[in-house]
Amino acid sequence: MACIQKTLRGLGVLRQLPRESTVNQTYCRYASSYKYLQVDLDKKTKVAHLTLARKPANSLNCDMMKEIAMATNELDQDRDCKGIIINSCVPNIFSAGLDLTELYQAKELFFQDFWRSLQAMFSTIYGTKVVTMAAIEGHAPAAGCIIALATDYRVMSEGKFNIGLNESMLGIPMNFWVKDAFIATCGQREGERALQLGQMFIPSTALQIGLVDEVVPQELTLPTVQKHMKQWVKVPGGARGLTKSLIRQQAMDNLKAKADEDLLIMTRHMLSQPIQNTIGAYLENMTKKSKR
Numbered sequence: 689m690a691c692i693q694k695t696l697r698g699l700g701v702l703r704q705l706p707r708e709s710t711v712n713q714t715y716c717r718y719a720s721s722y723k724y725l726q727v728d729l730d731k732k733t734k735v736a737h738l739t740l741a742r743k744p745a746n747s748l749n750c751d752m753m754k755e756i757a758m759a760t761n762e763l764d765q766d767r768d769c770k771g772i773i774i775n776s777c778v779p780n781i782f783s784a785g786l787d788l789t790e791l792y793q794a795k796e797l798f799f800q801d802f803w804r805s806l807q808a809m810f811s812t813i814y815g816t817k818v819v820t821m822a823a824i825e826g827h828a829p830a831a832g833c834i835i836a837l838a839t840d841y842r843v844m845s846e847g848k849f850n851i852g853l854n855e856s857m858l859g860i861p862m863n864f865w866v867k868d869a870f871i872a873t874c875g876q877r878e879g880e881r882a883l884q885l886g887q888m889f890i891p892s893t894a895l896q897i898g899l900v901d902e903v904v905p906q907e908l909t910l911p912t913v914q915k916h917m918k919q920w921v922k923v924p925g926g927a928r929g930l931t932k933s934l935i936r937q938q939a940m941d942n943l944k945a946k947a948d949e950d951l952l953i954m955t956r957h958m959l960s961q962p963i964q965n966t967i968g969a970y971l972e973n974m975t976k977k978s979k980r
């Protein structure tokens with residue numbers, strides 16, 4: 689975790705994090721410092737719920753991504769926490785991905801902060817030694833899917849929901865660490881197809897390609913994740929955590945080594961006029977749709 693903290697500090701995301709919760713109760717709430725999250729740690733089960741809570745769609749603005757990184761880091765350091773379940777309090781939406789209103793006509797300095805926050809959010813979830821699981825009770829496009837990909841286990845609700853990396857369709861070229869995470873989960877062939885096409889998947893197809901581990905009725909999604917979490921946290925934490933690091937360290941090292949390069953490339957792409965025009969048109973369509 690020292691490595692995650694170093695990365696976060698380097699990315700300017702980690703400021704003064706409390707070392708441990710100030711509340712010494714069985715059911716402990718970290719929420720006071722978070723605007724877009726609810727974070728609850730049950731000290732008895734040692735499982736935390738990190739609930740995305742930015743209505744109307746949990747679109748990820750810069751501050752929310754910083755909060756997710758900070759909360760994950762805080763829980764990672766808490767000896768009372770062995771597992772984190774990420775879910776959403778917005779009905780039928782896990783997360784709508786990056787907040788396109790912040791990306792549209794973004795100034796370069798702001799974009800850099802935004803992108804570093806995305807890198808930090810991903811690397812903190814991906815690199816934590818504690819068990820992480822996603823309860824995906826609705827849509828999870830783009831960066832919503834990226835959050836899920838960073839976890840150890842994903843359960844999605846049945847229903848007319850979509851999950852996937854649609855960036856190509858938005859004119860956004862894929863970057864290396866998102867590609868790597870997708871391929872590590874779904875394999876090379878599926879990656880070649882899905883990422884070039886910017887494919888979104890209904891839950892049953894997401895299950896077939898291994899993008900999610902289980903699909904269940906919506907009301908059973910969180911209980912199913914909780915059931916699996918109960919099993920996973922029984923495994924001796926030291927051995928499991930080291931095994932997880934062993935598997936993920938290479939990807940973490942790559943991201944750390946090439947974070948600046950990623951930022952440069954993505955700044956050039958995302959602030960280019962063609963991509964900005966696409967984002968503008970997409971936003972206009974969304975506004976029209978919600979007025980209907």
Ligand SMILES: CCCCCC/C=C\CC(=O)SCCNC(=O)CCNC(=O)[C@H](O)C(C)(C)COP(=O)(O)OP(=O)(O)OC[C@H]1O[C@@H](n2cnc3c(N)ncnc32)[C@H](O)[C@@H]1OP(=O)(O)O
Nearest residue numbers: 744745747784785786787788830831855861862863974978
């Ligand atoms: C690829 C290389 C780089 C990798 C790293 C980059 C990673 C990710 C890139 C992104 O994340 S780009 C964002 C991509 N996201 C999307 O394409 C999803 C857009 N949204 C939707 O498709 C739908 O909103 C939904 C999630 C399927 C939900 O549909 P629903 O009909 O339930 O709700 P809406 O009416 O469409 O939306 C409600 C409300 O939320 C606003 N909103 C939705 N998504 C976003 C967003 N991404 N950013 C900002 N705002 C969003 C939408 O405008 C509505 O607002 P109001 O009109 O109610 O004010």
